[in-house]
Amino acid sequence: MHLKLTESPLPQPSRLDDPLYASIAWARYWRLMRAMAVFTLICITVAFAILFYLHGWLSIHMYIATAGGVALTLMLMAALMGLVFLSSESGHDESIDDPVSKDISPDE
Numbered sequence: 001m002h003l004k005l006t007e008s009p010l011p012q013p014s015r016l017d018d019p020l021y022a023s024i025a026w027a028r029y030w031r032l033m034r035a036m037a038v039f040t041l042i043c044i045t046v047a048f049a050i051l052f053y054l055h056g057w058l059s060i061h062m063y064i065a066t067a068g069g070v071a072l073t074l075m076l077m078a079a080l081m082g083l084v085f086l087s088s089e090s091g092h093d094e095s096i097d098d099p100v101s102k103d104i105s106p107d108e
Helices: 019-055 060-090
Strands: none
Touching: 019 060
16 A cells, blocks of 8 residues: 655635535525425426326326325435535535545555
8 A cells, every 4th residue: 555655734624614604505505405396396297297198097196106206306316416516615525534535545
């Protein structure tokens, strides 16, 4: 294993530690989540219309399962991607001290 002899600089503090910046960043995150909730409702409506067009009246359980599946999938995707964007924009990714990556040479 090849170890680096020089020490890397200390990680920078996250901008999320600043209450003003954190409130702005979280407000932007929740605005994204509200927009995705509206988009999810539109997608559920379209899925219902397609189901009705292709199959006519189905069991209420089919519509509940469809709504749950579409909503869970889209909202989970929005939440996770929103957190990725929040972490990247705020510099939180760079503020993490990872002792393992310091021991690994880029040549390996």
